[in-house]
Amino acid sequence: xxxxxxxxxxxxxxxxxxxxxxxxxxxxxxxxxxxxxxxxxxxxxxxxxxxxxxxxxxxxxxxxxxxxxxxxxxxxxxxxxxxxxxxxxxxxxxxxxxxxxxxxxxxxxxxxxxxxxxxxxxxxxxxxxxxxxxxxxxxxxxxxxxxxxxxxxxxxxxxxxxxxxxxxxxxxxxxxxxxxxxxxxxxxxxxxxxxxxxxxxxxxxxxxxxxxxxxxxxxxxxxxxxxxxxxxxxxxxxxxxxxxxxxxxxxxxxxxxxxxxxxxxxxxxxxxxxxxxxxxxxxxxxxxxxxxxxxxxxxxxxxxxxxxxxxxxxxxxxxxxxxxxxxxxxxxx
Amino acid sequence: xxxxxxxxxxxxxxxxxxxxxxxxxxxxxxxxxxxxxxxxxxxxxxxxxxxxxxxxxxxxxxxxxxxxxxxxxxxxxxxxxxxxxxxxxxxxxxxxxxxxxxxxxxxxxxxxxxxxxxxxxxxxxxxxxxxxxxxxxxxxxxxxxxxxxxxxxxxxxxxxxxx
Numbered sequence: 001x002x003x004x005x006x007x008x009x010x011x012x013x014x015x016x017x018x019x020x021x022x023x024x025x026x027x028x029x030x031x032x033x034x035x036x037x038x039x040x041x042x043x044x045x046x047x048x049x050x051x052x053x054x055x056x057x058x059x060x061x062x063x064x065x066x067x068x069x070x071x072x073x074x075x076x077x078x079x080x081x082x083x084x085x086x087x088x089x090x091x092x093x094x095x096x097x098x099x100x101x102x103x104x105x106x107x108x109x110x111x112x113x114x115x116x117x118x119x120x121x122x123x124x125x126x127x128x129x130x131x132x133x134x135x136x137x138x139x140x141x142x143x144x145x146x147x148x149x150x151x152x153x154x155x156x157x158x159x160x161x162x163x164x165x166x167x168x169x170x171x172x173x174x175x176x177x178x179x180x181x182x183x184x185x186x187x188x189x190x191x192x193x194x195x196x197x198x199x200x201x202x203x204x205x206x207x208x209x210x211x212x213x214x215x216x217x218x219x220x221x222x223x224x225x226x227x228x229x230x231x232x233x234x235x236x237x238x239x240x241x242x243x244x245x246x247x248x249x250x251x252x253x254x255x256x257x258x259x260x261x262x263x264x265x266x267x268x269x270x271x272x273x274x275x276x277x278x279x280x281x282x283x284x285x286x287x288x289x290x291x292x293x294x295x296x297x298x299x300x301x302x303x304x305x306x307x308x309x310x311x312x313x314x315x316x317x318x319x320x321x322x323x324x325x326x327x328x329x330x331x332x333x
Numbered sequence: 334x335x336x337x338x339x340x341x342x343x344x345x346x347x348x349x350x351x352x353x354x355x356x357x358x359x360x361x362x363x364x365x366x367x368x369x370x371x372x373x374x375x376x377x378x379x380x381x382x383x384x385x386x387x388x389x390x391x392x393x394x395x396x397x398x399x400x401x402x403x404x405x406x407x408x409x410x411x412x413x414x415x416x417x418x419x420x421x422x423x424x425x426x427x428x429x430x431x432x433x434x435x436x437x438x439x440x441x442x443x444x445x446x447x448x449x450x451x452x453x454x455x456x457x458x459x460x461x462x463x464x465x466x467x468x469x470x471x472x473x474x475x476x477x478x479x480x481x482x483x484x485x486x487x488x489x490x491x492x493x494x495x496x
Contacts, residue, residue: 001442002382003457004429006347006350006354006386007350009354319430322482323442323482324482
């Protein structure tokens with residue numbers, strides 16, 4: 001297992017390096033850069049930007065230099081100084097800009113993942129064990145509705161209904177008076193009070209998908225010969241379910257962790273805009289629009305890191321749960 | 334008595350992996366001024382993992398698996414463990430690879446347990462296939478129960494446990 005962990009960790013390093021190159025190239029693809037946008041904005045206002053400001057940006061951030069030099073400057077900051085760069089839009093270091101928003105994003109994502117698993121697991125097992133029962137049909141119907149409804153539409157419907165019935169606005173992640181306050185216990189409690197709406201909205205489609213996958217996998221396992229034999233030999237139904245079939249059916253469930261993490265963070269950008277959530281999604285969108293390259297690049301690298309970490313976690317969990325030779329794979333000699 | 338050793342080519346690759354990992358993790362933790370505290374902690378934790386891996390690789394270089402008529406023994410400079418074939422009560426054959434692993438990128442681990450002794454050997458051992466085949470025959474002969482995963486892995490290696 002140690003061999004496997006070390007190999008997987010080492011694979012992460014070149015993977016992240018290649019992703020960082022791709023991220024940087026894609027951000028630089030549109031014509032111009034932040035400096036040309038800034039000069040244009042000044043000219044539109046009939047003003048002239050100071051030469052010393054331009055010189056400062058060029059010297060410190062490599063504007064006008066070849067793309068590879070700008071990339072090396074960015075990576076040098078991240079790797080050697082732990083510095084994510086400077087946000088030109090906010091005129092602050094990226095770490096200061098992201099600050100609370102990253103914490104809120106991670107909180108929303110983490111609670112959403114917990115929600116998805118807690119809801120999907122028992123429903124998926126129930127649906128498989130009670131196949132074609134009224135309960136299974138009802139849950140399947142709800143599951144398909146959840147899969148078919150876009151998250152942002154669900155957000156709009158919830159906002160409309162809440163406003164119509166209670167007159168309250170359920171947008172945002174904190175009370176308005178605490179929005180710009182630094183993180184405190186009071187603000188944290190306010191976040192928890194607002195959290196249920198985005199968690200339900202973002203988590204519904206993931207939950208529905210998980211239910212369908214777990215149901216299908218468990219049904220496959222329950223129809224295998226070893227389960228039939230176990231039942232025929234009088235193994236109690238619960239033991240015949242939990243001992244092996246459920247463990248085997250969990251494989252794709254666990255393999256999904258790798259995709260779930262970045263999907264929830266990046267996929268919630270539109271929901272965050274609709275629900276006015278103070279998460280990183282809307283900020284990422286704005287950073288891409290304005291070519292705020294260090295801010296956008298850092299966001300995308302965090303997403304990449306989460307993807308790679310998620311895949312690592314799911315691979316480790318899968319290896320611990322079911323260390324089988326899979327079709328097409330072959331052990332090293 | 335037959336003596337098996339870990340493949341030196343595979344051990345050299347492992348050593349290279351360990352050294353690269355140690356350099357990439359301990360390097361920034363030692364060399365970067367003003368490194369963020371959480372990043373430093375993660376770097377040191379990973380460096381410790383790679384250091385343990387390097388030590389284990391070095392130990393494997395000196396490890397012998399001794400196979401005799403009555404027993405299997407693992408001997409390295411730190412200790413010697415011996416397990417009689419007749420005492421083996423638990424056999425596990427596990428395969429570790431990522432979900433999207435390429436051919437040949439996984440690692441097989443054979444665990445033998447009994448009489449309070451546990452022996453683990455990995456597939457980088459020379460003649461691992463022969464050893465696995467012998468253990469599959471032993472399972473059939475002694476009627477040792479194995480879990481479905483182990484059964485599947487012996488099948489996939491071409492050494493099914495025939496009852």
